[in-house]
Amino acid sequence: MCSCHSAFLFGRRAVGAACVAVGVLGAQPSPAQVTRFEGIGRTATPAEVKAWDIDVRPDFKGLPPGQGSVRRGEQVWEAQCASCHGSFGESNDVFMPLVGNTTAEDIRTGHVASLRPGANAPVRTTLMKVSQLSTLWDYINRAMPWTAPKSLPADDVYAVTAYLLSLGNVVPDDFTLSDRNIRDVQARLPNRKGTTTAHALWPGTELGGTARPDVQGAACMSRCQAEVRVASFIPEYARNAHGNLAEQSRNLGPTRGMDTAVASAGTTVKAGAAPAQMAMSHEAAGGVKASDAMPVLQKNVCVACHALDSRLVGPSFREIAARYKERADAASYLAGKIRSGGQGLWGAIPMPAQSISAADAQVAAQWLAQGARP
Amino acid sequence: MQLPILGGAIRRAPENFLGRDEIRAVQAGRRGFLGAALAVAAGAAAAQADPTPRSGGDANILTLPEHSRALGQPVAARGYGVPSVWEKNLQRRESPGLTRVSQASVSFCPLQGLIAIITPNGLHFERHHQGWWDIDPSRHRFMVNGSDERMLKRSMVFTMDELMRLPSVSRIHFIECGANTGMEWGNVAVPTVQYTHGMLSCCEFTGVPLRTILEMCGADFQRGRFVLAEGADGSSMTRTIPMSLVMSGEVLVAYGQNGEMLRPENGYPLRLVVPGVQGVSWVKYLRRIELGDMPYGTKDETVHYIDLMPDGQHRQYTSIQEVKSVVTSPSGGQMLLDKGFYNITGLAWSGRGKVRRVDVSADGGRNWQQARLETPVLSKCLTRFNADWAWDGKPALLMSRATDETGQIQPTYAELRKVRGSRSIYHNNAIQTWLVEESGEVRNVQLS
Numbered sequence: 120m121c122s123c124h125s126a127f128l129f130g131r132r133a134v135g136a137a138c139v140a141v142g143v144l145g146a147q148p149s150p151a152q153v154t155r156f157e158g159i160g161r162t163a164t165p166a167e168v169k170a171w172d173i174d175v176r177p178d179f180k181g182l183p184p185g186q187g188s189v190r191r192g193e194q195v196w197e198a199q200c201a202s203c204h205g206s207f208g209e210s211n212d213v214f215m216p217l218v219g220n221t222t223a224e225d226i227r228t229g230h231v232a233s234l235r236p237g238a239n240a241p242v243r244t245t246l247m248k249v250s251q252l253s254t255l256w257d258y259i260n261r262a263m264p265w266t267a268p269k270s271l272p273a274d275d276v277y278a279v280t281a282y283l284l285s286l287g288n289v290v291p292d293d294f295t296l297s298d299r300n301i302r303d304v305q306a307r308l309p310n311r312k313g314t315t316t317a318h319a320l321w322p323g324t325e326l327g328g329t330a331r332p333d334v335q336g337a338a339c340m341s342r343c344q345a346e347v348r349v350a351s352f353i354p355e356y357a358r359n360a361h362g363n364l365a366e367q368s369r370n371l372g373p374t375r376g377m378d379t380a381v382a383s384a385g386t387t388v389k390a391g392a393a394p395a396q397m398a399m400s401h402e403a404a405g406g407v408k409a410s411d412a413m414p415v416l417q418k419n420v421c422v423a424c425h426a427l428d429s430r431l432v433g434p435s436f437r438e439i440a441a442r443y444k445e446r447a448d449a450a451s452y453l454a455g456k457i458r459s460g461g462q463g464l465w466g467a468i469p470m471p472a473q474s475i476s477a478a479d480a481q482v483a484a485q486w487l488a489q490g491a492r493p
Numbered sequence: 494m495q496l497p498i499l500g501g502a503i504r505r506a507p508e509n510f511l512g513r514d515e516i517r518a519v520q521a522g523r524r525g526f527l528g529a530a531l532a533v534a535a536g537a538a539a540a541q542a543d544p545t546p547r548s549g550g551d552a553n554i555l556t557l558p559e560h561s562r563a564l565g566q567p568v569a570a571r572g573y574g575v576p577s578v579w580e581k582n583l584q585r586r587e588s589p590g591l592t593r594v595s596q597a598s599v600s601f602c603p604l605q606g607l608i609a610i611i612t613p614n615g616l617h618f619e620r621h622h623q624g625w626w627d628i629d630p631s632r633h634r635f636m637v638n639g640s641d642e643r644m645l646k647r648s649m650v651f652t653m654d655e656l657m658r659l660p661s662v663s664r665i666h667f668i669e670c671g672a673n674t675g676m677e678w679g680n681v682a683v684p685t686v687q688y689t690h691g692m693l694s695c696c697e698f699t700g701v702p703l704r705t706i707l708e709m710c711g712a713d714f715q716r717g718r719f720v721l722a723e724g725a726d727g728s729s730m731t732r733t734i735p736m737s738l739v740m741s742g743e744v745l746v747a748y749g750q751n752g753e754m755l756r757p758e759n760g761y762p763l764r765l766v767v768p769g770v771q772g773v774s775w776v777k778y779l780r781r782i783e784l785g786d787m788p789y790g791t792k793d794e795t796v797h798y799i800d801l802m803p804d805g806q807h808r809q810y811t812s813i814q815e816v817k818s819v820v821t822s823p824s825g826g827q828m829l830l831d832k833g834f835y836n837i838t839g840l841a842w843s844g845r846g847k848v849r850r851v852d853v854s855a856d857g858g859r860n861w862q863q864a865r866l867e868t869p870v871l872s873k874c875l876t877r878f879n880a881d882w883a884w885d886g887k888p889a890l891l892m893s894r895a896t897d898e899t900g901q902i903q904p905t906y907a908e909l910r911k912v913r914g915s916r917s918i919y920h921n922n923a924i925q926t927w928l929v930e931e932s933g934e935v936r937n938v939q940l941s
Contacts (some may be wrong), residue, residue: 120633154710157657163648171781174731177790180640211649215595235805248799248807251790258792261729262623268727282846313807320811320920322769324735325718326788332815334912336894336902336924340852340861347857347890349928350941351680359588361684364826366582368685369606373835374827376582377934379684383934 173269175257179301182256185204185209186297187278189285195275196282199264205393208244221309226289229312246287250314252305255280338479344406345450345485358383409493412486419475421457421483427491434465440491453484499676511870548872557859573650575614585616588688591676593634596624597728599670601691604821604840609726609867610695611665614751620772623727628778630754631760633725635746637710639717642787646711653762657748658881663699664768667842667875669814671771671798678910681937685826689795689937692909693840698766698880699749702742703734707784722765725780731746731791732774734767735812736793737796743768743873746779768873769844773798796807803914814844816893816903817922818851818878822926825937829884837839837864837880843897846872849898853880857890857926858905859941864893889929890940906939 180233197206204262208217220233220240230246235241240247248257260276262268271279281296289307290296296304305311319333337343357380361367368376377383416422424433443449457480460472473480484491549555576583585600591596602618638648670692676682680794683689703720720739724730738744738827745766748754749775755761760777767774773793777934788794788810799807807832818841823829837855841848848868852861864880913920928938
């Protein structure tokens with residue numbers, strides 16, 4: 120009864136509101152006539168824009184005039200920055216090191232060598248990575264010091280920036296950084312040429328970039344890999360490093376969180392396990408038999424040029440299997456060759472590229488890699 | 494405590510969940526698997542977790558519980574409702590040792606327990622750069638200006654009241670940190686899907702298209718090809734926003750999140766929504782938009798969120814979160830309680846559009862079956878997938894592989910590393926593998 124009563128009340132209220140609305144509507148433009156959002160927003164005053172428009176772009180637009188010496192920067196650093204970053208920007212106790220792993224040669228080339236293949240620097244410092252000096256100035260100005268951001272006067276931002284650069288030998292110890300010479304210092308930044316926009320991860324064409332993604336997976340649905348190896352595990356000692364997982368999953372439904380406060384029951388699979396140890400490994404699954412491969416070879420008309428034992432236009436399947444039997448990646452190599460074709464390995468007659476599916480190529484290649492057994 | 498076994502399968506505890514001791518009993522191998530003879534005799538029905546009692550019946554049925562025999566609680570006992578006490582295990586959590594201070598850190602969303610595609614607001618992952626605030630919305634201002642005086646007809650200031658008077662749109666999108674799964678580039682590093690993939694959430698966001706606001710300011714879209722977004726917090730986060738997404742109307746100046754205002758941890762009262770683009774660009778506590786004629790080279794565009802490639806070059810302004818998926822159950826750190834039927838379920842998404850299909854493998858990627866995509870399937874939004882699986886008690890390697898509407902297929906680790914090496918930190922969208930051990934334990938592994 121209660122619900123009916125309240126519905127009645129609401130109904131009456133709604134009727135009343137509708138009457139009022141009709142009375143007002145006559146003087147209003149219809150929604151379609153509203154082209155601007157009258158009465159919403161106002162013009163920002165110059166003082167307001169100045170107060171908030173603090174960004175400094177890579178072309179140094181937005182950089183306020185000023186200057187700061189390395190010496191002054193050291194004073195500010197010790198007072199405001201060193202507790203987190205270390206006296207020489209080297210600290211990794213609180214934040215990542217800011218300075219290190221750059222050389223005079225990097226300043227010359229503009230691309231830090233310790234980022235290159237094989238260098239494997241243990242840490243990547245800010246000075247190793249940063250490609251724009253404007254970034255350092257802008258970020259120190261807007262976000263530092265950590266607990267009191269935006270409290271440094273512009274001259275101190277110049278000074279701190281100069282001190283950091285001096286630690287990396289980008290500027291000498293007696294240097295004074297200013298809005299007038301900052302472009303010259305940009306030209307000495309160790310990793311100024313270390314970035315690229317030649318990728319497909321930016322929506323739009325403003326940065327050049329590439330249209331096609333650089334990584335593409337495979338659509339294979341069956342018999343996709345000859346072997347499956349587990350290459351990486353969490354070590355037993357780290358099993359409980361994130362706390363007891365039993366307390367991090369719902370105690371309801373198909374699974375429970377694993378109680379990692381106790382030792383595991385052990386694993387059936389070791390890292391890098393040989394395929395034979397895996398239940399889902401190729402051998403355990405029986406391999407690719409001729410009865411699997413032959414329909415594929417026939418469907419794709421491979422058999423027009425290749426026979427099991429005798430040479431036709433191209434080598435026999437047994438010859439191919441014999442040549443590649445020692446090759447560890449024979450299956451993937453052959454799958455590629457089947458699709459790309461080739462010339463010269465088996466004589467002068469070329470094998471054209473084949474329009475065979477990746478899945479079928481895998482079946483054929485695996486069968487070959489396993490010896491082309493009947 | 495004696496593990497109660499009936500008919501060879503685990504019997505559920507009275508509260509309908511297993512206690513710690515029972516879990517340990519299962520873990521220690523005292524699983525109630527059917528003996529072979531019994532399995533043949535009783536067939537599949539006997540493998541149920543809750544087998545038919547030999548006599549009488551289930552005490553949960555025969556003895557009426559208190560909630561069937563007494564008076565419950567009144568309305569509005571909780572002015573703002575909270576989850577059941579039984580759900581306390583699902584929490585945002587930090588990954589120990591990942592970051593050095595908790596104000597510039599991450600908490601991960603418990604994907605292993607989430608249902609369907611919407612992230613509850615209280616479980617949305619967090620990423621703060623200089624701590625979070627609960628800002629008084631009546632004092633929050635939003636400014637739009639240009640990099641020079643001709644970029645806009647006029648710079649403007651808006652209050653929250655004014656922004657909320659403007660026509661709004663609501664759209665469901667995923668948000669993923671560019672560094673999600675970043676710990677796993679080189680090798681397995683963390684145990685569960687919460688930590689491997691939990692910098693991922695999906696909400697219905699409500700707000701005003703940024704394009705509308707720029708048009709109100711009389712923007713010169715010929716010259717203005719880049720947008721800077723800036724936050725009001727200590728870090729005053731800045732990122733360069735892709736103009737193509739602004740012009741398509743996708744970028745929102747948003748205040749709503751799943752039917753309520755944004756949570757403080759997620760930028761209350763105003764944040765940018767940049768669908769398909771990494772979370773760092775969804776600037777929180779949004780205070781300012783600048784229209785400009787060149788990219789801004791912000792801290793998170795020249796020092797962080799740059800992707801180191803094998804040749805030593807950093808890719809700059811990488812933004813799109815590419816096609817990706819993960820099985821959320823069964824997943825790492827969990828344990829299967831018995832053999833038999835399981836629903837392999839997970840999430841798929843792409844920053845380039847809709848998910849077209851998801852394939853699931855239980856044998857480490859040798860063979861795949863197509864999963865069912867559950868509705869809705871929306872652009873730049875999480876899509877839930879499900880696939881039937883019967884576990885035979887032998888080791889299994891569970892994987893999922895998504896394909897998006899542009900035809901891009903999620904790569905294996907081998908395929909990804911072949912192009913991008915293993916030092917990138919960002920944009921790891923490789924196929925995830927979970928190893929189901931004979932013991933029922935599920936482990937995070939990577940295949941060669």
